[in-house]
Amino acid sequence: MISRFLVAASAAACLASISSASAADLTEHEQLARDIYEKVISIRTAKGQEQVPVMVEYLVGQLKAAGFTDSDIQITDYDSDGEHTQGLMVFYRAEGEAAHKPIVLLGHMDVVDALAKDWERAPFTLTEEDGYFFGRGTTDNKYGITNLVSTFIRLKKEGWAPNRDLVLVFSGDEETGMVSTRAQAEYVAENIDPEFVLNSDAGGGVLAPDHTPIFYAVQGAEKTFATFELTITNPGGHSSRPRADNAIYELADALKKIEAYKFPVRYSDLTLASFKASGAVTPGELGEAMIAFADNPKNKKAIKTLRDNPETVGTTGTTCIATMLRAGHAENALPQSATATVNCRIFPGVGAAATEAKLKEVIDNDAVQFELITDVTESPESQLRPDVLAAIQKSLEARGVEAPVIPYMESGGTDGMHYRTKGYDTVAISGAWSRPSDMYAHGLNERLSVDAFYGGLDHWVVILKELAGGE
Ligand SMILES: [Zn+2]
Numbered sequence: 001m002i003s004r005f006l007v008a009a010s011a012a013a014c015l016a017s018i019s020s021a022s023a024a025d026l027t028e029h030e031q032l033a034r035d036i037y038e039k040v041i042s043i044r045t046a047k048g049q050e051q052v053p054v055m056v057e058y059l060v061g062q063l064k065a066a067g068f069t070d071s072d073i074q075i076t077d078y079d080s081d082g083e084h085t086q087g088l089m090v091f092y093r094a095e096g097e098a099a100h101k102p103i104v105l106l107g108h109m110d111v112v113d114a115l116a117k118d119w120e121r122a123p124f125t126l127t128e129e130d131g132y133f134f135g136r137g138t139t140d141n142k143y144g145i146t147n148l149v150s151t152f153i154r155l156k157k158e159g160w161a162p163n164r165d166l167v168l169v170f171s172g173d174e175e176t177g178m179v180s181t182r183a184q185a186e187y188v189a190e191n192i193d194p195e196f197v198l199n200s201d202a203g204g205g206v207l208a209p210d211h212t213p214i215f216y217a218v219q220g221a222e223k224t225f226a227t228f229e230l231t232i233t234n235p236g237g238h239s240s241r242p243r244a245d246n247a248i249y250e251l252a253d254a255l256k257k258i259e260a261y262k263f264p265v266r267y268s269d270l271t272l273a274s275f276k277a278s279g280a281v282t283p284g285e286l287g288e289a290m291i292a293f294a295d296n297p298k299n300k301k302a303i304k305t306l307r308d309n310p311e312t313v314g315t316t317g318t319t320c321i322a323t324m325l326r327a328g329h330a331e332n333a334l335p336q337s338a339t340a341t342v343n344c345r346i347f348p349g350v351g352a353a354a355t356e357a358k359l360k361e362v363i364d365n366d367a368v369q370f371e372l373i374t375d376v377t378e379s380p381e382s383q384l385r386p387d388v389l390a391a392i393q394k395s396l397e398a399r400g401v402e403a404p405v406i407p408y409m410e411s412g413g414t415d416g417m418h419y420r421t422k423g424y425d426t427v428a429i430s431g432a433w434s435r436p437s438d439m440y441a442h443g444l445n446e447r448l449s450v451d452a453f454y455g456g457l458d459h460w461v462v463i464l465k466e467l468a469g470g471e
Contacts, residue, residue: 026454033150033457036062038126040142041135045172046113052085052172055109059149059170063090066153076187078172080179085110085172087180092152092168094468095161101195102165103467104188104424105460106415107144108174108181108201111137120445132438132447139432139439139448143456144200145170147431151460163469167192174201174415185418196385197419197426198463202410205403205433211451213403214281216396219428220270220407221381222417223314224346227323228356229339229371230254230363236336243334248327251338254363255322258342261362262307263318266347267297270381270407271315277406286312314411318355320344341373345411352376379420381409382427391466392429398462399455401433431459 026034036059043055060073074089088109114123114136121127123136137143148168169188171181188194202219232254234247272294279290289305293316296302306312313319320342327338346355356370384407392405407427416426432452 029150029154030454030457032153033146033453036150037133037138037142037146037453040109040145041126041137042124044113044124044136045110046136047083047110047173047176048113050084052109056086056088056172059088059145062149062153066156068092068152068156076180076183078180078183080173080177083173085180087172087184088168088170089184090152090168092155092162092166094164098165099163099469102167102192103464104167104169104192104194104197104419105148106169106171106197106199106201106419106426106428107148108141108171108415109145110171110173110175111140111142112175114444114446118444123446128450131450133450133453134445134447136446138446139434140446141174141201143432143448143453144430147456147460148200150457151464154461155464160465162464164195165192166464166468167194171415178415178418181415181418185415185422188419189422189424194424196388197416197424198388199414199416199426199428200430200460201414201416202428202430204430205401207433207435209435209437211435213401213433215277215403216392216401216405218384218392218405218407219410219414219416220384221268221348221409222379222413222420223318223348223409223411224344224350224352224376224378224417225374225413226344226346226352226355226372226376227374228320228342228344228359229373230342231337231339231369231371232367233337233369234335236334239332239334247335247338250365250367251327251340254365254368255340255342257362257364258320258322258359263320263347263358265297265303266317266350267293268348268381268409270409272297274406274408275315277404278408314345315409318344318347318350320355320359346378348379348381348409351378377413377417377421379417382416382420382425384427385425387467388427388429391463394466395431395459395462398458429463431456 039058040055043051045051045055056075072091076087078085116122121134127134169184171184173180203217205216206214208214232247232250234245237243275290276294279287282290285305286309289302292299292302293306306316322340323343324341328335344355346352389405396403416428419426432448434452438447
C-alpha cells in the first residue's frame with residue numbers, strides 16, 4: 001500500500017527543484033540500482049504466481065556478491081492462504097559491540113497483480129519513456145526494495161561499518177494475507193527488539209504540478225481496517241403472499257441509518273500538525289479548512305469542508321461504508337436472508353469492538369447479525385523521533401531541497417501497523433518525490449519519474465549513516 005496527501009499545490013512554495021543525473025551517463029551505483037529495479041519488476045510477485053521465492057533468490061545473489069554472508073541472511077517460508085511465499089531478512093551487523101539497539105527497515109516484495117491486456121505497456125517489463133519508469137511495483141514497493149538493497153550493497157562495498165545492527169525485513173504477502181508480515185513482526189519483537197522501525201513503503205516527498213517540492217510526508221499512523229457483514233434472516237415464503245417483515249427492507253433500513261450517521265470528530269497532535277502544514281500549501285477553501293481545523297478542531301465549517309472531500313474525510317474520524325450486497329435466492333420468493341458488507345476505517349485508539357457497538361446502537365435493530373470478517377490489527381500512532389527527523393532533514397539537505405517535514409496518518413494499511421502494535425515507533429519515509437497526479441499504485445500504468453528514481457538513491461545512505469554512525 002502506498003498513498004499520499006492530496007495537494008492542489010500553489011507555486012508560491014517556490015523551493016529548489018529536484019534534479020538528477022540523466023539516464024544517459026549513469027554512475028556505477030545508478031546502473032546497479034537500475035539493473036536491480038528492472039530485474040525485480042520482471043518477476044511477477046502477485047498472488048497466485050508463487051514468484052516471491054524467485055525474487056528472494058535473486059536479491060540474495062546480489063547481496064552475497066557484495067559481501068553479505070549466509071549468516072547475514074535469513075529466508076523463511078510461509079503459507080499465505082495456500083500459496084507458498086517467503087520473507088527475507090538481511091543483517092548489516094555492527095562492528096564490535098553495538099552502540100545502540102538495532103534499526104529494522106521494512107519493504108514488501110509482493111505486488112498487486114496487473115493484467116497485460118489492460119495496461120498500455122507490459123506491466124512486468126521496466127519501460128523508460130517520457131521521463132518515467134513504467135511497470136507494476138515501480139512505486140509500490142519494488143522501488144523501496146531496490147533502494148534499500150542497493151544501499152546495503154553500496155555501503156558494504158565502501159567498507160562502511162555501522163555502530164548498530166541494521167536489518168532489512170522484507171515481507172512476501174503484504175498486499176494480501178500479511179501472514180509473512182505478522183510472523184516477521186513476532187520474530188523481530190522476540191529476537192531483534194529494535195529501537196525503532198523505518199518503512200520504505202509510504203511517505204516521501206510531495207511535488208507541485210510544476211515539480212516544485214512542497215513538503216516531505218512521514219507516515220506515522222494508520223487507521224484500523226475492519227470489515228463487517230450485516231445479515232438479516234427471515235422465514236421467507238412465496239412472493240405472491242408477502243409477509244409484513246422482509247429481510248431486504250429491514251437491511252435497507254439499517255444501511256440508511258449507517259449512511260446518515262457521522263462518527264464523532266477525532267484528531268491527534270499528528271492530525272493537527274499535518275493539517276497546519278499541508279493547509280499552508282493547499283489553495284482555496286480546502287486549505288483554509290485545514291488551517292481552521294488545526295486552530296480549532298470544533299470549527300463546524302472546517303469540519304464540513306474536510307468531510308465533504310473524499311481526500312480528507314478519512315483524516316477526521318472513523319468512516320464506515322457499505323461496499324457489497326447480496327440477498328434473496330429467486331425472483332418469485334421472499335428473501336430468506338440479506339447481507340451487506342460494511343467496511344470501516346477506524347481512527348487509531350477507537351477499536352473495532354467500540355465501532356461495532358456504535359453501529360449496533362445506530363441501527364437499533366437486534367435482528368441484524370454482525371460478523372467481523374477481517375483479522376483486525378489495531379495500531380497506535382508512532383512518534384517522529386528527533387533523531388529520525390534530523391536524519392530526514394539531512395537527506396533533504398543533501399539533495400538541496402528545502403521543505404517542511406510533515407507527519408500524516410494513512411487511511412490504508414502497510415506492514416508498519418504490525419510493528420506499531422508491538423510497541424515499536426514505526427514511520428514510513430520513502431526516498432521518492434512525486435506529484436499526487438503521478439500516483440498509480442495498485443492501478444493501471446503505475447509509474448515513477450526517472451528523476452525521482454535516481455534522485456532518491458542517496459536517501460537511505462544519508463539516513464543510515466546519520467542514524468548508525470560511520471562515514
Ligand atoms: Zn505497498
